[in-house]
Amino acid sequence: MSLGNSTVRRVTAVTAATAVMALGIAACGGTTKNSVAKSTPTAGNTASANPNAATRKGLTIAYLPKQVNNPYFTTSDNGGKKAVEALGEKYKEVGTSSGTDTAGQVSYVNSLTQQRVSAIAVSAQDPGALCTGLNQARKSGIKVVTYDSDTNPGCRDVAISQASSVDLGRTEVQLMAQQIGDKGQIAILSAAQTATNQNTWIGYMKDELKKPQYKNVKLVKIAYGNDDAQQSFQQTQGLLQQYPNLKGIISPTTVGIKAAAQYLSGSKYKGKVKLTGLGQPNDMRSYVANGTVQAFELWDPAKLGALAGYAAIALASGQISGAPGQTFTAGDMGKYTIGANSVVVLGKPTVFNKSNIANFHF
């Protein structure tokens, strides 16, 4: 009897669950139909573009960041939202809650394709893994813009680069050299040893250090904190113990720099060992205030998201096709020109210090 009862209960539960799932699917179906009705994507990829074409109305621009609920991407996507909605278009954001869930990101690409949005602005978790999905989307007329992290050039129409790697690498060395008076040992605290963007920037840092004015600046070590607070702490401690004469640390990762700053601010090295690199003003505010950090830099993620939005709208309106040399207007940010490999560069990074940090909130 009791066995029979529990079976009945189980069957009921399964039926209930199925009903709930069916409802969910029905709800999703509704949204899909609506967005199809709203946005009729242009068919095929037109190689030619008409820079004077009117901006089309009723577009849906979908943002697919590397990770939702990540403060950086929230800022950038909100910048995008502002830009997209200012032009009267529809904005939406979807994405995985983990920054390394590539399969999840692929399925978001596929579902956006089914929903027939006008354009996808994506920050790719992997340069190759999204290609099949994104090309499928482009075949059905959806424009693809990458921002922050690019895919292989063949899988998107335009890429928005936060700042050129050359600029980022060189300016970080310049910031550090200013603070230590062009003289002394410096080290780099990076993220993972395999992080492509980090390694590119570090490459340009080394190149900048070859210039004669930095002949007295010596890069002694590159440490890897794996973007983990505890590991970055311990790597910083290791650098300071291994090189007692260390004058400065450059950390081109937002996680690394705030961990290093927190460690320095509570140690005897505070103010004596300089720290600069790429950081976010909210993270670094108290360390700038208490003198641990003089100046650091970053691009403005809100502008990055906005530029991705403007580029997506220009693509969907046929004003650009993604070919190098074409120009488009990005609202009050002015005119931008598409460079080699269909990359648009946002501009030089912004330097934050005691005098201006209060104006930035991300």
Added chain:
Amino acid sequence: MTVTTDQEHRARPAGGSGSRKLLDTVLKVRELAIGAVLVVMLLATQLDNSDFLSQQGIKDLLLNATILVLVAVGQAMVVITRNVDLSVGSTLGISAFAAGDYLSGGGNPLVAVVLAVLLGAALGAVNGLLVSLGRVPALVVTLGTLYIIRGLDSVWVGSRQITASQLPSGFAGFGHDGLSVIPYLALLTAAVLVCVAYYLRAYRGGRDLYALGSNPEAARLAGVPVRRRILTAYVVCGALAGLAGALYLARFGNVDSGTGTGYELTVVSAVVVGGVAFTGGSGTVYGAALGALLLTSINSVLPSIGVSSVWVQAIDGFLLLLAIAVDRVVALRVADLLRKRAAETRSARHA
């Protein structure tokens, strides 16, 4: 006939206390071995780099270990009962954010710490109830709560984060200041460690945890309140994870919805390296604390002597296997010895 029974009566207590002494020695040797490895490692590093054990260096070593030690102590209590709590990383994360959220609204630091501990204890109670009432494997239950708590954390926290500028400066100071080389956080951790160790050693409730881990069925038959003891272990484990969360906030000054992700594995490693057997019933919290200190110290030693940090994980894994191998060998030896003794007693009886 009477003579034989007499002999039996005398032999049993003697054999019993003998094997307990043997076990005690074995366990002590186990902890001493970890301690010795730690000391040798630190001294060797000091010889290579004389800055390593400077005032700042010692302070850093202790600070690096405190958070892991706290969580490992709680975890050890659970592992001793032949269970495990995989949700400690999530609990640490959500408690840290709760404390930070309260502090950024202008709260009192002490209340913030209490809040984190209570939240951790509540989550621990959920785990404890599920494990003890549901009679489901702890590994699966706490894997479930790991994801649930992390999910709730993501929903609640969203993209917000607590940064150092939102915390009162006294609280951040508490995270790195101390009495000369001994940081406040280490003092607090040491106090917790001693209390838990004393409870496990001297109180009936503590001894019951070992009984439960050695043989759950026998413990139940002997009248150990199984559910209550398991619940206690989980509540303490959760509370310590919560406390660790508050200290994490003080130390790192930065918490978001991802804080503590993957921490459970580090904690379990520390506990096992520290000689707390995963099969339950043996090990001490001092061992777990030493294991935690050893693992975090390796992470400090390698950068200090200039070895690439990519080696860290491999070395941690090697230590883990070594610890388990040592435990296995020791267990076999002890079982062998006990069997031999039993045989001797038996033959003595027959003779």
